[in-house]
Amino acid sequence: MAASSRPSVWPDLSAKLVARMLSAHAGIGVVLGALLYIVSLSGVLVVFHAEFARWEQPHITEVSAASPELAARSAQTLLDHASAAGETPDRISVFLPTPDSPRLAGGYGDTYWFIDESAALGETIDHGFSEFLIDLHYYLHLPSTLGLIVVGLLGVMMLALVVSGFLAHPRVFKDVFRSHKPGNGQLSLADRHNRLSVWGAPFHIMIPLTGAALGLATLVALTLAQTQPGMTVNAMFDTVFGPGAEETAEAGPLPDIAQALRVVESDFTDAGLTPWIVQIENPGQDGQTLQILTAANQRLIFGEYLQFSPDGAFIGKTGLDDGAFGQQATASVYNLHFGNWGGVPVKLIYVALGLALCVVCVSGVQLWLYKRARKKGPQPRLERSWIALVWGPPALIGLVLALDRVLGLADAAMPAVFWIGLLIITGLSMFTPSTATLSRGLKLSGSALILIGAGAHFLAYGVSGYQSPAAWGVFAGLMISALALSVNALTASTPLRAPKPAPADPQVQA
Known part of the structure; x- marks a missing residue:
């Protein structure tokens, strides 16, 4: 049968232009591979972001706990500082000591301080390098919303590469224990790539999956906010993380933080919840509220939000620790992604597996370059x-x-x-x-x-x-x-x- 004479929908392109487009296509592939590698490498470092922050200011006195009264006085000190500076903060936060960050701190707006045992404000917190690493991994230093979406899409791409890699190599599990001679170029590199891919498969699937969930949640929220009547981004996240405290107080003294913390210690410690962050919205103003984020040290969830009345009485919680399965699963994604659930031993395992993932990313592109060069020189x-x-x-x-x-x-x-x-x-x-x-x-x-x-x-x-x-x-x-x-x-x-x-x-x- 004669070949079809129907003209192509594509215009005739010069051989030189086609060569340039092929080169650009290859370059884009290398750039995407590099971004996956940079996200993986920065993720290895961010596993120890709390330790990096403590290293940046190593001379700060560390304590294992702070009394409810000290926390209450610290909040009042922050409000007094803001008033003296002529500022009216929307929120005051007090960070209680935790095993990862055994320091008392607090602040408002963009400025935070370490706080000593007398509730006096000390040195300003300056974690520039650790924040640089966090922003590199979370956002690739892009604007926050765009960065989260881009990194989330990279997570989807990495997950697709992992799954397609297994489907494209049906003998990979059989070959994982076979080894070629070290000098055998491409085969040795393929051995390394395949072994690390198989041995770290659960981690290599879990990390991009949770990363994609963290990054694309914002994209989903933005999409729903545009397509669903009455839906907003905040409303979507409120279904999981709660809308915050609802019972408000009139302008005047701060809510009874000390009493609220005593309630947490007496009623929630047995459930594995310990006070972490005290948040006062509209401090000293009409409509001020009190909420305490607790850490769940024996759980994958990052914590639980507890709401309190102005007199420190417990009025409700979000339900991250005992709510619907989907709510608990969502609250577990962050700790599962970064290894914040088993102390230093788990973090070291994450670092080892993360470095293996970096090697897989690099060797995958190297193999592609090797094969490309065999065909094209x-x-x-x-x-x-x-x-x-x-x-x-x-x-x-x-x-x-x-x-x-x-x-x-x-x-x-x-x-x-x-x-x-x-x-x-x-x-x-x-x-x-x-x-x-x-x-x-x-x-x-x-x-x-x-x-x-x-x-x-x-x-x-x-x-x-x-x-x-x-x-x-x-x-x-x-x-x-x-x-x-x-x-x-x-x-x-x-x-x-x-x-x-x-x-x-x-x-x-x-």
Whole structure:
């Protein structure tokens, strides 16, 4: 049958333009792979975000608990401070000591302070570096709503890659214990990719699934708010997390916080709920309310909201700890995603599995580049760009840390240093003499910058200033990370390079 003569709906394109489009398509694939890797890498660090925050200000006195009376006086101190400054805060929050953050703190608006045993305001809380890491993982430093949606979509993409990877390799479970010789290029890389994918499969499914749920909840809420009459974003979230306290007080003294905390201790401790955050809406004004967020230390849920009357009497709770299954499941997503449910041992397991996920992300793109090069020939610019996108982020995180600790880099400048630096490194990578030089240079640079940042911080506070055990743990972790980068740089083999396509058989050509 003769071929159809029907014209194509696509216009004729020049071969040069087609080649450029194919190159752009490949570049987009590398960029998406890099974003998945950056989200995974930052997630590993954010597992210890509370410890990083304690390390940033290691000299703050830590306590295991604060009395109800101290919490009440702290709230009054905050209100007095706001009044003296001529401010009328919409909310005052008092953060009680917890195992992850054993410090008393509080504040309003955008400013928070540590609070001492006499309820006096101390040093302003300054967690610029840990907040930089959190914003990188949560939002990729995009505006919050857009960032959550983008990261949520990346979670969906990662979940699809995990599922499709298993479906595309039906023998993966049989081959997971088979090993090829280390020097066998693509096969060795595939071994590593497949083993880590299978061994970490439950984690690799759970992390993007919960991440997608966290990120896309806002998108769902925004969609429903536009399509359902009378529905708002707040109304949707209120169905899960509650609308907050409803019983209000007239302008005057703050609600009886001490009495409310005594009620929590007497009536809810046996249920595993401990006071965490005291929130007073419209403090000192008409309509002021009192709500206490409790932590559920033995549960996956992040906590339970308890509402109190102005005189400190319990009036109700949201139901996160004993409500509908869907409500409890939603309240468990955050802790399940970040490992905030089993102490340091669980966090270390999350770090190990998270690093394995990073390797899976990197090796997956490497395998794709390898196969692409076998078909189309070596593409050194694309290969070097990928090396820059893999080893650039650790080096740039080290740069942000060093600039913050040595020069006091402004918090607002940290994202710019990271992303502009990544663009510069990626651009310059195309002109480096070899992939090995580029890889080794980025690893050693990251190691040196981490050492500079951690060393400057230690020298600034000294041994006596490291009062927090978490500070010593983070310092040790930074030293180990710097050492690992250096050892890898000096001992790793040359980065995987794809061979040139085999020449055509001359007999076939004849």
